[in-house]
Amino acid sequence: MKISIKNVTKYYDKKVLDDISIDIDGYSAVAIIGLSGCGKSTLLRLISGIEFPQGGEIHINDWKSTKETKREYQNQLGFVFQKHNLFPHLTLKQNITVILEKVKGQSKEEAEARAEELLNMLHLHDEMDKKPAKVSGGQAQRASIARALSTKPSLLIMDEPTASLDPILTHEVLMEIKHLKSMGKDFIFVTHELNFVKNFADYVIFIDEGKIAEHGETNILNNPSTDKLKAFMKNVSYD
Amino acid sequence: MKTKKTFTQSINKPIQFFMAVLVYIAFIAFVILRVAPNNFSISRIFEYSGLLKEAFKNTMIISLFAVLFGTVLGFVLYLLRESRIYFLKSAANIFIEVMMGTPLLVLVFITSFFIGEAFNYSEDYVLGIIALTAYIGPYMANMFKGAIESIDPQQYIVMDLYGFTGFQKYRYIILPQIAIRMMPPLMNNLSYAIKGSSLLYVTAVTEIFYAIKIIQSKTYAYSEGYLVLWLAYLAITIPLTLLNKYIESRQKEYEDID
Ligand SMILES: Nc1ncnc2c1ncn2[C@@H]1O[C@H](COP(=O)(O)OP(=O)(O)OP(=O)(O)O)[C@@H](O)[C@H]1O
Ligand SMILES: [Mg+2]
8 A cells, every 4th residue: 555645734723734745655454543632633633634734635545535536536445433323223234235226326236245245254243133222332333334435435444443341342343354465455544542553553653742653564663763662662551 | 227117009000090080080071060051961962963083083093294294395305405515504404493483373374375375275274284294304304313312323334434435324224214213203293193193273273182173163062072182182192102101122122132
């Protein structure tokens, strides 16, 4: 996967991302880490094309994120959020078929087959006809991963996909994510699970107060070169 | 800890309920006995049961259509008010404010005697339905707003990411979620419409109130007429209220599940 971010600036009331640039190529799982409020989710929203920067450009692979190309750009991506954000009135399966059938125009049979295949892959065979409130948080989150995969994106964008889960459910979701990586999917994700970053990510971007303070292959976590990342690693290891 | 039951607690609920009903019946009986003529007899009203039936049917049809159209109008008003085009937004807002400030009786007059007249249209049933629709629409618009705003904004982000069109958002995601929530206000409005339709008698629409007026003028059975009239409205609206309570309790169950 290729990520190219050039001079990206984003402000709301105040500046949140300050002239961020990075160019990387050839990594398949890129983690964005940093203290709460440093701008990780904001950067991820910009990369997702949900919002746009006031200045700068973002390219993922050969897709450019602009307001005009939003539709095609987002078609390449799958999204997993902190909350599962499944539609509450639909079953897990319908959460997928509604998109494939009603929005993407696939036939009912095609949509159902795809939904079942994905839910089976995420070990939700017995849950697919239940509504989100009737399954565990981990199952709902896995269903949302299945939904994210339904449109066959090559890249999944995830913002703290396990933050609302307890450790056991977190483990179960992370196992699935690992499995997907082995199938060739790419990831850009934000997480507070440093252990997961260490054994899953192959590139790490560390953000501090709206700037990229340090970035590099994952072993920078064991060997931080900036004081900021050193301090960050020291702090989180006390959790 | 067990407390000693007081006298009122020791009598069970249905009996207490029945006693409360008796108090009202006694009060009404008192009023009737004081003011009713000696020949008081409800059966005089029912000599015209054919007319009553027709009127009852008309009241129901008018009210159902008014609520149906009022709901559609309410949804359209909601959409217009959410519009980015300021002209449409203003048009909806003005309509809503004006209608909510207008008494239904005035609205019925204006619709039948002026607007109908201006368009050379004199079908009073239809004009009556239009007046009731215009009256209900703004309330339903507010109900739609409340229900739709209760949907998690994250769902809109998800819909946008997957490329839902505006129509698809409402058809598959938003409206199905608010349908159950919209039932109680819908039933309330049906109740309003049924009561409000009594005002259509001023334009000579044969609904319950108008029919009773005719029967009264033929039989001189005034007190009987009003009693039957009142009971007729209660016979429709009380079951509606009970149905509404039932739906609300089911809805709670549904929301616990969801
Ligand atoms: N829509 C918005 N409007 C105004 N300010 C915002 C908005 N979104 C984010 N911010 C601000 O931008 C800053 C960065 O927020 P962001 O959500 O990107 O942080 P984060 O790194 O994801 O934090 P966390 O780890 O807590 O999720 C915060 O100060 C936040 O208050
Ligand atoms: Mg965040």
